[in-house]
Amino acid sequence: MNNIYTGFAMNEAINYLLNRNSMKMVTSPAPSDKDLALILQAAMSAPDHGALRPWRFKIIRGEAIKKFADFSIGLRQASNEPFNPDKEAATRQWLAEVPLIIAVACHIDYSNTKISESERMLATGAAVTNILNAAHMLGYGAFWSTGIATYIDEFQTGLGFDALDYRFMGFLAIGTPKMPVPQKERLSYEFFTEEWTGPISENN
Numbered sequence: 229m230n231n232i233y234t235g236f237a238m239n240e241a242i243n244y245l246l247n248r249n250s251m252k253m254v255t256s257p258a259p260s261d262k263d264l265a266l267i268l269q270a271a272m273s274a275p276d277h278g279a280l281r282p283w284r285f286k287i288i289r290g291e292a293i294k295k296f297a298d299f300s301i302g303l304r305q306a307s308n309e310p311f312n313p314d315k316e317a318a319t320r321q322w323l324a325e326v327p328l329i330i331a332v333a334c335h336i337d338y339s340n341t342k343i344s345e346s347e348r349m350l351a352t353g354a355a356v357t358n359i360l361n362a363a364h365m366l367g368y369g370a371f372w373s374t375g376i377a378t379y380i381d382e383f384q385t386g387l388g389f390d391a392l393d394y395r396f397m398g399f400l401a402i403g404t405p406k407m408p409v410p411q412k413e414r415l416s417y418e419f420f421t422e423e424w425t426g427p428i429s430e431n432n
């Protein structure tokens with residue numbers, strides 16, 4: 229078979245895919261620069277109609293994590309759906325340990341009228357999935373969140389994603405798992421899949 233992988237590596241890769249689980253509780257160390265480059269490069273092989281490469285990422289680490297926490301929680305507390313004190317404290321505690329955040333947006337390139345916005349969002353989501361899988365394969369924990377202030381416009385603007393040109397899609401927390409990553413039992417694909425053998429009419 230003409231494949232760059234050996235049989236062993238192929239099995240290992242599929243095992244990694246089958247066993248990915250999100251991990252919210254992460255701490256230092258963050259991915260090394262070399263691993264972060266691999267993780268971000270994995271996004272570049274996402275399926276992408278029209279080769280628009282609509283995904284955009286902001287890397288947030290070091291001192292900027294505290295600024296991210298203050299900014300997002302501040303906006304949330306000033307909104308009409310503030311966190312209660314326990315949730316606010318838990319969110320602060322969580323972010324204080326996260327060593328790397330990748331904020332995600334989909335760029336709306338208005339010069340292209342052929343590829344719909346939903347297809348661009350799907351490509352960006354696929355890029356994020358590649359990131360989550362790459363982080364997992366390299367031994368890191370990763371978690372996609374649309375929490376805190378994701379749906380507050382000033383938040384995306386403050387992250388550098390002007391609402392006219394970008395759809396903000398939340399942020400990823402990536403780091404070293406604080407505890408063994410809980411393994412979920414996954415449902416069988418069979419519940420979600422059936423054979424199609426021809427057009428379905430209302431009479432059959």
Ligand SMILES: Cc1cc2nc3c(=O)[nH]c(=O)nc-3n(C[C@H](O)[C@H](O)[C@H](O)COP(=O)(O)O)c2cc1C
Nearest residue numbers: 248249250251370371372373374375376397398412
């Ligand atoms: C677009 C998107 C946004 C999400 N936002 C949140 C969130 O804000 N809070 C949360 O608890 N889980 C959120 N999740 C779910 C978690 O990232 C994770 O997928 C979920 O806990 C299930 O774990 P699993 O990925 O191991 O199946 C989000 C998932 C997606 C795809």
